[in-house]
Ligand SMILES: Nc1ncnc2c1ncn2[C@@H]1O[C@H](COP(=O)(O)OP(=O)(O)OP(=O)(O)O)[C@@H](O)[C@H]1O
């Protein structure tokens with residue numbers, strides 16, 4: 001059987017895998033459920049469905065935190081389980097070649113951990129190539145990275161926001177912030193707790209973020225279920241979306257401050273390109289209603305929409321894998 005070539009985006013919230021010549025073959029939550037902290041009982045979306053509902057002896061964990069591997073051992077179990085499942089569908093992966101998209105603004109040790117992960121898996125890869133995430137991301141967001149125009153890319157994911165300035169196919173500036181969709185959810189949880197003494201779960205908070213039109217003019221209220229922290233009893237209540245907006249805006253303002261800081265450090269010629277072309281906003285959290293307008297108004301720049309914001313990294317990685325002209329953007333290990 002011919003060796004396979006695979007691309008992976010190790011997201012904090014979801015792992016996406018592309019198989020050359022085939023397309024995206026895996027896109028599931030980066031979650032592992034284990035019994036007595038040892039035996040894996042579920043992975044991916046199935047494990048995610050269990051979160052918040054399991055008895056004490058079952059743990060549901062995210063082995064990637066803030067864009068880096070938080071638990072190598074758990075991540076290796078998850079990786080091996082994913083490839084055991086994929087083997088059933090696609091045949092053996094032994095000797096495959098891997099392209100992995102890694103945040104640019106992390107330490108060499110953190111980068112190497114991703115390499116070691118794939119290298120020590122049961123798949124026994126033939127070759128592992130590393131690609132800077134902002135490069136893959138910019139390609140997937142539809143920009144032509146190799147032309148001379150400067151590009152600013154803002155990827156708001158689940159636990160990270162990566163702000164990058166690119167020019168001539170390379171990274172000029174990049175910063176990885178520990179702010180993303182989950183921080184927006186936590187801000188909503190604490191706002192509801194403060195205002196209504198109502199404790200909601202993280203899935204409910206995420207639903208509020210997606211449903212209530214948050215950051216632009218037209219506000220929609222939402223009905224949520226949670227626990228009253230005073231009486232301890234379950235309660236239903238209608239939530240003012242203005243409150244959700246405040247929680248979300250607090251986090252968006254941290255991102256905006258950092259966009260400003262990066263713009264201040266951007267060389268003038270590139271800054272003028274960005275001024276002309278605007279910012280490219282991507283990542284799953286770019287779908288927060290009104291966030292593009294909110295950022296655009298705050299930094300006084302146009303914000304370009306990206307068609308598939310959750311898939312920009314893996315789509316760009318696929319382009320790099322399928323096209324030799326991006327060979328300069330690959331680090332061979
Ligand atoms: N329609 C939507 N509205 C608002 N937020 C959304 C929507 N769809 C997804 N999200 C949010 O996007 C986030 C996931 O985005 P993404 O898939 O880019 O993350 P990731 O790449 O796994 O994480 P990271 O890049 O931080 O490592 C989640 O926090 C989720 O709540």
Ligand SMILES: [Mg+2]
Nearest residue numbers: 011012157313
């Ligand atoms: Mg991501």
